[in-house]
Amino acid sequence: MKILKLMMLAALATMVVTSCVQNNQKGKKEETRKVLVLYYSLTSNTKAVAQEIATRLDADIEEVALVEPYDTAFQATVDRCKAEREKGILPEIKPLKSNIADYETVFIGYPVWFGTFAPPIASLVDKIDLSGKWVVPFCTFGSGGLESSAKDLAEKQPNAKILPGYGVRAARMDAMPKELEQFLNMYLGRPTFAPADFPEQHLVSADEAAIFDAAVNGYPMLNAKSKTVASRTVLDGTEYLFTAMDMPREDKPGMPPASEIQVYVLVEKDKAPVFTRVVR
Numbered sequence: 412m413k414i415l416k417l418m419m420l421a422a423l424a425t426m427v428v429t430s431c432v433q434n435n436q437k438g439k440k441e442e443t444r445k446v447l448v449l450y451y452s453l454t455s456n457t458k459a460v461a462q463e464i465a466t467r468l469d470a471d472i473e474e475v476a477l478v479e480p481y482d483t484a485f486q487a488t489v490d491r492c493k494a495e496r497e498k499g500i501l502p503e504i505k506p507l508k509s510n511i512a513d514y515e516t517v518f519i520g521y522p523v524w525f526g527t528f529a530p531p532i533a534s535l536v537d538k539i540d541l542s543g544k545w546v547v548p549f550c551t552f553g554s555g556g557l558e559s560s561a562k563d564l565a566e567k568q569p570n571a572k573i574l575p576g577y578g579v580r581a582a583r584m585d586a587m588p589k590e591l592e593q594f595l596n597m598y599l600g601r602p603t604f605a606p607a608d609f610p611e612q613h614l615v616s617a618d619e620a621a622i623f624d625a626a627v628n629g630y631p632m633l634n635a636k637s638k639t640v641a642s643r644t645v646l647d648g649t650e651y652l653f654t655a656m657d658m659p660r661e662d663k664p665g666m667p668p669a670s671e672i673q674v675y676v677l678v679e680k681d682k683a684p685v686f687t688r689v690v691r
């Protein structure tokens with residue numbers, strides 16, 4: 412399955428979602444519920460995004476529930492995931508109340524765990540058939556994982572039409588409603604700001620390296636040094652795309668191996684630089 416071209420699909424997605432809204436305004440009950448938001452969330456970040464999407468699109472919403480919920484204590488969840496992976500099993504989910512066949516568009520939301528969608532969503536996509544549906548992934552994460560999880564979703568559901576998704580860091584949930592408004596404009600056929608492509612990367616200057624360091628400093632899962640960068644104007648300021656080398660830290664076992672990463676950094680007027688996502 413391919414992740415299809417943004418512009419073409421966004422135009423089609425606009426038609427799918429707006430037709431639902433218009434039908435809704437006319438009060439045709441069956442036709443108003445063509446968008447479903449399905450999500451899993453352990454600590455409520457993804458739930459907040461799911462609720463925001465459902466409200467803005469007037470969509471149906473359902474939480475994917477586990478027969479045996481994960482523990483909210485981080486290490487307990489890590490240990491259980493490891494044990495499940497070693498046994499080659501996925502957690503059992505409760506049957507869905509929604510009938511997927513009733514929907515044209517399904518938003519699927521999840522926290523990123525170990526670089527991809529959390530196991531309850533792996534269980535879900537093993538069980539349901541999204542063939543022919545428009546599917547919009549959305550996620551929350553510590554540092555990133557939208558791209559990798561969308562790719563994994565496309566592999567699991569090769570006949571689904573996967574549209575561009577939305578992801579936000581757990582540390583930036585405050586920015587989520589405004590970002591979602593922009594993101595969903597594309598699906599609602601409303602005017603939206605489209606930033607120019609990034610120009611070619613150049614070697615970082617001392618000032619740019621300082622912006623990178625300020626953005627990633629204090630994030631425990633990164634130990635990265637910036638190499639090259641490009642920047643562009645976005646709605647709220649300047650966005651930088653850094654290429655950096657991330658090194659494992661000896662005092663932190665379990666960190667990813669040394670690798671080249673891409674880090675998106677946002678600098679808004681009068682605000683400190685923040686990284687918005689890491690692509691590994």
Ligand SMILES: Cc1cc2nc3c(=O)[nH]c(=O)nc-3n(C[C@H](O)[C@H](O)[C@H](O)COP(=O)(O)O)c2cc1C
Pocket residue numbers: 451452453454455456457458485488489492521522523524525526527551552553554555556580581
């Ligand atoms: C077991 C576990 C694994 C995680 N793995 C990652 C990861 O690989 N990458 C990442 O950026 N964040 C990771 N996180 C952080 C979560 O994605 C993040 O806190 C998310 O916002 C939680 O969403 P929720 O509140 O909807 O459960 C992990 C969290 C847990 C509990």
